[in-house]
Amino acid sequence: MLRVALIGCGDVSTHYVEGFKGTKKAVLSMVMDKELEFARKLGTEYSLPFTDDLERVLADPAIDAVIVAVPHYLHAPLTIRAAEAGKHVLCDKPISTTAADARSMIRACRSRRVKLGVNYAVRYRPLQQKAKQLVGQGVLGKIHLVQFHGIHLKPEKYWTEGWKGRVKTDWRAKKALSGGGVSMMNFSHSVDLFRYLTGLEFVSVKGEYDTFETPVEVEDTVAAAFRFDNGAIGSLLTATWTGPIRESMMRIFGSDGTMEFRDEEVRLFTKKSAPGVTPLEWTVVSHELQSQEGYGPYLDLFADAVAEDKDPPVTGEDALTTLEVVLGIYTSSDTGKTVRLKHRASR
Secondary structure: OEEEEEEOOOOOHHHHHHHHOOOOOEEEEEEEOOOHHHHHHHHHHHOOOEEOOHHHHHHOOOOOEEEEOOOHHHHHHHHHHHHHOOOEEEEEOOOOOOHHHHHHHHHHHHHOOOOEEEEOHHHHOHHHHHHHHHHHOOOOOOEEEEEEEEEOEOOOOHHHHOOOOOOOOOHHHOHHHHOOOHHHHHHHHHHHHHHHHHOOOEEEEEEEEEOOOOOOOOOOEEEEEEEEOOOOEEEEEEEOEOOOOOEEEEEEEEOOEEEEEEOOEEEEEEOOOEOOEOOOOOEEOOHHHOOOOOHHHHHHHHHHHHHHOOOOOOEHHHHHHHHHHHHHHHHHHHHOOOEEOOOOOOO
């Protein structure tokens, strides 16, 4: 069993703790936060040892790995410190706020021979896994067009409490601390999922972002156009102030079919035959899988990577590639130019 400590007891922490309930190869041994009241709250709620002492965690020989689930600007320094202490690191997404920090994290973990994984757990929800299987069976044919669309409302309290209100903090609203708004926090999931499902890479981006209706430093509205390495093109429209309309959607259009991810549903229309799919009719993919999280499966996969000395399912390099798509939107908008992107990750 991989023995893990959770660093950071804020909004995302309960997803990890609940995820460990379904793991077979990893166990959560301790939770830590620099604010003792946050650590105590989470530890008491789930009957786990807790501490506010990072050095205690890093010096503990009974801890094999740490989860870094803290504000984005702290991902790099905490990952590097953990690597120097000989701990494997599972970092929450995004890998960091800058490409330079991400590269430093990758170098630190490589030099200390510890694993660095980044948690894009949406990949590992059962519904997305089924979609990945279908795409691999060729139901879409050659992909030509992609539409990313995310319209929803983040209430004012989100910027100081997150979605769950577990802690009071203002890092999400500040560019230097979060790295960005809707692109960094939300769209990066879509970038990662699309790359994972299709194997395609973003090769250029022309984007615009702004902050129209939210009293924060980070963007609340983004529009962008993309080109992919197979020649396909795509678009993004997303905003976080547009209630009461709420839509989260990704559509992938191919020569033989269309796959639509809308909120918690996946639909497929295809000319091709596949198990459970009727050609030339819309098929709803696996209703019963919709509500299941991907944290547990991802934690077990990370434990496998440590045990077998292989790459984690989402490597630092992989997450850096996703980060650079997001940063490309910002650079393009700031300069008025199309940004060419490099891709380096294998999945």
